[in-house]
Amino acid sequence: MFVNFFYKLREVGIPATPTSFLRLQKAMRLGLISSLDDFYTSARAILVKSERHFDLYDQVFAHYFRGMDLPDPEGIELDEAARMLLEQWLRDPEGVAEALGVNPEDLLKLSPQELIEYFLKRLKDQTEAHHGGNRWIGTRGTSPVGHSGHHPGGMRVGGASMNKSAVKVAMDRRYRDYSMQGLLTQSQIGEALKRLRYMVPFGPKDHVNIDETIYETMRNAGEIEIIFDRSLRDRLKIILMIDNGGWSMDPYVDVVQILFDYARNQFKDLKTYYFHNSIYDYVWADPPRRRKPQKVEEFGRLDPETRLVIVGDASMAPYELMATDGSIHIEERNLIPSIDRLRFLAKNFRHAAWLNPRVEMEWHYVRTIQTIRMIFPMFELTLDGLEKAVRHLMKNN
Amino acid sequence: MRFTGASKYVLDPELAQIVNISMALEMPLLLKGEPGTGKTMLAYAIAEALDMPLIVLNVKSSMKLVEALYQYDTLTRLNDSRFGDSKRDVSNIGEYIKMGKIGQAFVSDIRVVLLIDEIDKADTDFQDDMLDVLDQMSFDIVEIDKTIQARNRPVIVITSNAKKDLSDPFLGRCNFHHIAFPTPDLMREIIEVHFPALERDLSKACIDTFYRLREIPGIEKKPATRELINWIRALRSDPDFKTARLGKGEVPFLGVLYKKSMDFTVATQHLARGIRN
Numbered sequence: 001m002f003v004n005f006f007y008k009l010r011e012v013g014i015p016a017t018p019t020s021f022l023r024l025q026k027a028m029r030l031g032l033i034s035s036l037d038d039f040y041t042s043a044r045a046i047l048v049k050s051e052r053h054f055d056l057y058d059q060v061f062a063h064y065f066r067g068m069d070l071p072d073p074e075g076i077e078l079d080e081a082a083r084m085l086l087e088q089w090l091r092d093p094e095g096v097a098e099a100l101g102v103n104p105e106d107l108l109k110l111s112p113q114e115l116i117e118y119f120l121k122r123l124k125d126q127t128e129a130h131h132g133g134n135r136w137i138g139t140r141g142t143s144p145v146g147h148s149g150h151h152p153g154g155m156r157v158g159g160a161s162m163n164k165s166a167v168k169v170a171m172d173r174r175y176r177d178y179s180m181q182g183l184l185t186q187s188q189i190g191e192a193l194k195r196l197r198y199m200v201p202f203g204p205k206d207h208v209n210i211d212e213t214i215y216e217t218m219r220n221a222g223e224i225e226i227i228f229d230r231s232l233r234d235r236l237k238i239i240l241m242i243d244n245g246g247w248s249m250d251p252y253v254d255v256v257q258i259l260f261d262y263a264r265n266q267f268k269d270l271k272t273y274y275f276h277n278s279i280y281d282y283v284w285a286d287p288p289r290r291r292k293p294q295k296v297e298e299f300g301r302l303d304p305e306t307r308l309v310i311v312g313d314a315s316m317a318p319y320e321l322m323a324t325d326g327s328i329h330i331e332e333r334n335l336i337p338s339i340d341r342l343r344f345l346a347k348n349f350r351h352a353a354w355l356n357p358r359v360e361m362e363w364h365y366v367r368t369i370q371t372i373r374m375i376f377p378m379f380e381l382t383l384d385g386l387e388k389a390v391r392h393l394m395k396n397n
Numbered sequence: 398m399r400f401t402g403a404s405k406y407v408l409d410p411e412l413a414q415i416v417n418i419s420m421a422l423e424m425p426l427l428l429k430g431e432p433g434t435g436k437t438m439l440a441y442a443i444a445e446a447l448d449m450p451l452i453v454l455n456v457k458s459s460m461k462l463v464e465a466l467y468q469y470d471t472l473t474r475l476n477d478s479r480f481g482d483s484k485r486d487v488s489n490i491g492e493y494i495k496m497g498k499i500g501q502a503f504v505s506d507i508r509v510v511l512l513i514d515e516i517d518k519a520d521t522d523f524q525d526d527m528l529d530v531l532d533q534m535s536f537d538i539v540e541i542d543k544t545i546q547a548r549n550r551p552v553i554v555i556t557s558n559a560k561k562d563l564s565d566p567f568l569g570r571c572n573f574h575h576i577a578f579p580t581p582d583l584m585r586e587i588i589e590v591h592f593p594a595l596e597r598d599l600s601k602a603c604i605d606t607f608y609r610l611r612e613i614p615g616i617e618k619k620p621a622t623r624e625l626i627n628w629i630r631a632l633r634s635d636p637d638f639k640t641a642r643l644g645k646g647e648v649p650f651l652g653v654l655y656k657k658s659m660d661f662t663v664a665t666q667h668l669a670r671g672i673r674n
Contacts, residue, residue: 023424027421042414045418046418049427049569049571050573051575210472217475224479
């Protein structure tokens with residue numbers, strides 16, 4: 001029963017497993033499901049394993065039992081993209097005007113509705129023509145603006161109101177908010193970074209080593225011999241380099257800030273440097289990148305066991321990365337292209353990772369990301385990405 | 398056996414159906430949701446309503462699965478073998494095996510509710526291995542080469558605060574529910590259960606203020622049900638408090654609602670601006 005419903009769920013991307021579907025059949029056989037309301041709740045609890053899919057489930061349910069229009073997945077993404085564009089427009093009209101290639105004054109005359117229409121039209125042109133165009137209104141519809149972990153409105157979805165039928169409840173789409181990414185909080189980052197540590201014995205011998213104690217006691221013919229060890233302390237050295245320049249990193253400032261705050265509390269031996277776009281001859285220890293320059297060559301003298309973490313979008317014009325004198329800052333004259341500086345750092349620090357706040361889906365479109373990925377293992381600046389990066393940084397090879 | 402709610406727990410019918418179906422299918426129920434939506438309280442309510450003992454396993458990040466199953470108390474055995482002043486038989490390792498929380502739930506003579514709280518704190522291996530144990534309802538004690546088989550299948554409730562998903566094999570073996578934050582209407586019911594004698598207008602004023610405070614942007618830990626209940630308790634114990642003060646936008650005892658100092662500062666500033674306007 002309801003085989004089509006099951007396949008529809010899978011079609012829209014809800015990873016419902018055959019096992020769970022059989023389980024639902026079992027529940028029905030046991031007589032536990034006697035109404036459509038029961039079916040709505042039970043099937044969701046059994047088949048859908050993440051609240052992020054609740055909204056999709058509601059849509060499929062409404063479609064299946066009431067023949068509601070099921071928007072194609074692209075349509076849903078477009079929704080998102082349009083909403084994000086609107087938000088961005090409210091915050092920064094000039095940036096949007098520039099991206100759409102229109103005069104800011106003209107844009108200000110548009111109503112939000114007209115803006116969206118204009119945007120959708122542009123998007124259509126773009127798909128057909130296959131221009132590279134402005135990446136951030138690409139067909140995937142995930143604008144980098146939306147990725148800064150902003151969570152508009154918070155989760156204000158109410159509990160069930162059971163006076164309504166299940167179909168009505170499903171049509172309400174109560175779980176819409178959950179389909180978006182939540183705010184990265186300090187404690188979540190803490191969880192992810194917890195494994196990033198290197199424990200070494202430190203301080204007085206005040207820790208009982210049980211295994212050794214038993215072993216020595218046996219050797220001593222049962223006369224108890226207690227063995228003490230030094231306790232373990234974290235002695236991991238970390239260098240954090242942050243791209244803090246230019247508008248391209250602006251949307252991610254919040255999330256990087258949280259990461260940085262956490263890192264500062266957590267790691268005893270942490271050095272932070274700043275750069276703009278890419279790394280040339282110098283990085284700076286002060287955020288405005290003016291007073292405390294540090295020659296990149298000098299990093300060659302540091303302990304190679306130090307973990308190097310670079311945070312940046314790695315997106316720039318190819319010449320900025322490849323050419324000598326590639327820096328966009330006129331006062332920086334450099335003879336070695338940035339790419340060689342990066343290679344130098346990667347060679348010196350065996351354990352290095354690049355955290356990129358852009359969504360992984362977009363990396364493919366940016367040439368410099370491709371190039372830098374060959375030098376540094378690159379990870380998304382999300383919870384999952386952080387975990388992967390930490391695992392990579394702690395690998396012993 | 399059906400679960401229909403408990404004395405101090407306001408049950409949403411949707412959740413009741415999910416609890417009942419999980420019990421009938423003998424599957425663990427995984428609950429997610431914001432802190433303060435009553436995930437942990439649900440297990441207490443089930444235990445109370447079905448009159449079963451509750452066993453709570455508080456998961457910690459450093460925890461190993463075996464600790465949740467059983468512990469082999471080597472130190473006591475070493476001590477006994479050295480001084481020999483206890484009644485235990487040193488040559489029988491079985492006497493030094495102590496059951497952990499999951500072990501206790503398995504060997505219990507009657508069916509129990511097993512709450513595994515904040516599973517997301519442990520690493521993925523712990524989670525997957527634990528589900529293996531819960532799936533087979535048995536585990537081995539390697540030291541004495543004995544298999545412990547569950548006498549009664551416990552009702553298992555697992556909670557998680559994490560935004561990110563647990564591993565696929567884990568999710569595959571659980572039923573899932575996400576508890577949304579209560580609506581103001583449901584919150585009114587919850588408050589009535591906790592403060593049966595509370596005046597209507599005070600209850601309304603408190604709930605209105607509470608939901609307004611939850612809207613303040615830039616807060617890391619939003620006040621939840623627990624904070625609201627404590628806050629009302631604080632207000633009622635203050636003889637100088639008048640309901641009208643809430644209407645004017647004043648919020649006494651703000652520290653009860655915001656426990657992080659950053660959040661407290663943000664909320665204070667926000668309120669100060671609100672009153673001036």
